[in-house]
Amino acid sequence: MRWEKDFYVVREQQYEIIIIPTILVGIFLILLAVILWLFIRGQRAQQQSPGIRGIGPVPPSRGLSWEAAGHGGSVFVPLKETSVESLLRTTTHALAKLQVPREQLSEVLEQIHNGSCGTIYRTKMYTGDPAKPKSVVLKALEEPTGLQEVQDFLGRVQFYQYLGKHRNLVQLEGCCTEKLPLYMVLEDVAQGDLLSFLWTCRRDVMTMDGLLYDLTEKQVYHIGRQVLMALEFLQDKHLFHGDVAARNILIQSDLTAKLCGLGLAYEVHARGAIPATHSVPLKWLAPERLLLRPAGIRGDVWSFGILLYEMVTLGAPPYPEVPPTSILQYLQRRKIMKRPSSCTHTMYGLMKSCWRWNEESRPSLRELRSRVEIATRIADDKAVFQVPELVVPELYAAVAGISVDSLSYSYSIL
Numbered sequence: 001m002r003w004e005k006d007f008y009v010v011r012e013q014q015y016e017i018i019i020i021p022t023i024l025v026g027i028f029l030i031l032l033a034v035i036l037w038l039f040i041r042g043q044r045a046q047q048q049s050p051g052i053r054g055i056g057p058v059p060p061s062r063g064l065s066w067e068a069a070g071h072g073g074s075v076f077v078p079l080k081e082t083s084v085e086s087l088l089r090t091t092t093h094a095l096a097k098l099q100v101p102r103e104q105l106s107e108v109l110e111q112i113h114n115g116s117c118g119t120i121y122r123t124k125m126y127t128g129d130p131a132k133p134k135s136v137v138l139k140a141l142e143e144p145t146g147l148q149e150v151q152d153f154l155g156r157v158q159f160y161q162y163l164g165k166h167r168n169l170v171q172l173e174g175c176c177t178e179k180l181p182l183y184m185v186l187e188d189v190a191q192g193d194l195l196s197f198l199w200t201c202r203r204d205v206m207t208m209d210g211l212l213y214d215l216t217e218k219q220v221y222h223i224g225r226q227v228l229m230a231l232e233f234l235q236d237k238h239l240f241h242g243d244v245a246a247r248n249i250l251i252q253s254d255l256t257a258k259l260c261g262l263g264l265a266y267e268v269h270a271r272g273a274i275p276a277t278h279s280v281p282l283k284w285l286a287p288e289r290l291l292l293r294p295a296g297i298r299g300d301v302w303s304f305g306i307l308l309y310e311m312v313t314l315g316a317p318p319y320p321e322v323p324p325t326s327i328l329q330y331l332q333r334r335k336i337m338k339r340p341s342s343c344t345h346t347m348y349g350l351m352k353s354c355w356r357w358n359e360e361s362r363p364s365l366r367e368l369r370s371r372v373e374i375a376t377r378i379a380d381d382k383a384v385f386q387v388p389e390l391v392v393p394e395l396y397a398a399v400a401g402i403s404v405d406s407l408s409y410s411y412s413i414l
């Protein structure tokens with residue numbers, strides 16, 4: 001019996017000899033695995049960090065130059081910052097020359113539009129003589145807002161800065177970007193947009209704020225020529241507008257035209273392509289845009305033809321008999337709008353050249369401008385366009401395929 005007892009003692013000691021080293025080796029292996037995992041994770045994070053921290057603009061495409069895509073004049077704010085405050089701190093420094101002290105702006109804001117990147121207000125800016133404040137328009141980005149929206153807004157400010165001044169583009173006067181709400185301060189083109197002007201010309205209104213509500217053929221060419229000059233300016237910077245329409249042209253009392261609605265031009269500049277989220281009313285678009293093919297300045301030439309149609313019809317919706325969603329099929333049958341009765345053959349000839357299916361066959365902006373200039377010489381300066389029917393904005397919006405909220409027409413003058 002004794003030998004049996006001894007045997008058990010020996011076996012118990014053997015277990016200890018086997019189990020303890022096994023546990024130790026196990027712990028060692030687990031520790032090694034954890035250390036290895038931490039090391040690999042660190043390496044990966046290092047490799048990925050530029051992509052995670054800086055979302056830069058998509059590389060340019062369709063012949064946009066590196067400069068035009070926002071790299072030439074350090075136009076865009078990289079999203080390196082992790083909070084709105086630090087982003088504003090960094091960018092405000094870059095935009096120092098444009099900063100307008102907030103106390104120069106009146107606190108009384110009159111809302112005039114709900115724009116695509118925030119509310120648009122009219123207010124007064126006190127720069128010199130307090131008795132002579134200047135009327136300005138503010139595009140505002142108000143709280144609550146996110147980092148992406150702030151970056152986008154700042155990108156738009158820098159886009160205006162990059163564009164520089166042109167008589168026929170709405171001018172940036174400055175900005176307030178050191179804290180929220182952010183403001184883009186624009187010159188006030190108080191008479192409003194061309195579409196509202198055209199609709200008012202249908203009414204028995206003679207003048208308002210110094211603007212004569214009459215439109216002759218010569219004036220149509222005068223406005224058209226200015227729009228072409230603004231487009232040439234954009235083209236020289238390897239840009240295009242992408243949304244040429246009467247609703248995106250502002251006019252002054254002396255019929256100076258200023259192109260606004262530069263949102264799409266900014267998007268293309270920043271991202272190198274038209275983002276899928278940016279919708280533009282279909283009836284103004286060239287076939288290549290409707291077919292989602294690469295767009296360019298010749299698409300603006302097409303829309304310029306529609307703009308001429310809008311002017312001679314005093315703001316009628318294009319293709320009134322075609323539902324907006326059927327416009328591509330309509331154009332694919334090689335159909336274009338008929339000559340409005342108020343339109344001369346010369347002007348209709350211009351429209352038709354803009355509406356050539358093949359974009360290369362359409363005239364260049366310079367060609368178009370010289371044709372407009374020649375046509376101006378013989379254009380009628382006496383007869384005013386007349387359309388007796390008044391516009392019902394909701395009906396117009398449905399036929400034109402645009403949202404009624406995007407119209408700036410003041411109901412008070414209906």
Ligand SMILES: Nc1ncnc2c1ncn2[C@@H]1O[C@H](COP(=O)(O)OP(=O)(O)OP(=O)(O)O)[C@@H](O)[C@H]1O
Pocket residue numbers: 112113114115116117118120137170186187188189190192193247248250260261262263264408
């Ligand atoms: N400088 C201005 N002077 C007078 N009215 C203006 C001015 N800027 C904008 N508006 C008014 O606001 C409307 C919308 O302007 P705009 O298209 O520039 O802004 P948006 O909707 O933010 O477009 P986008 O994103 O394309 O710039 C215009 O049709 C006009 O009625």
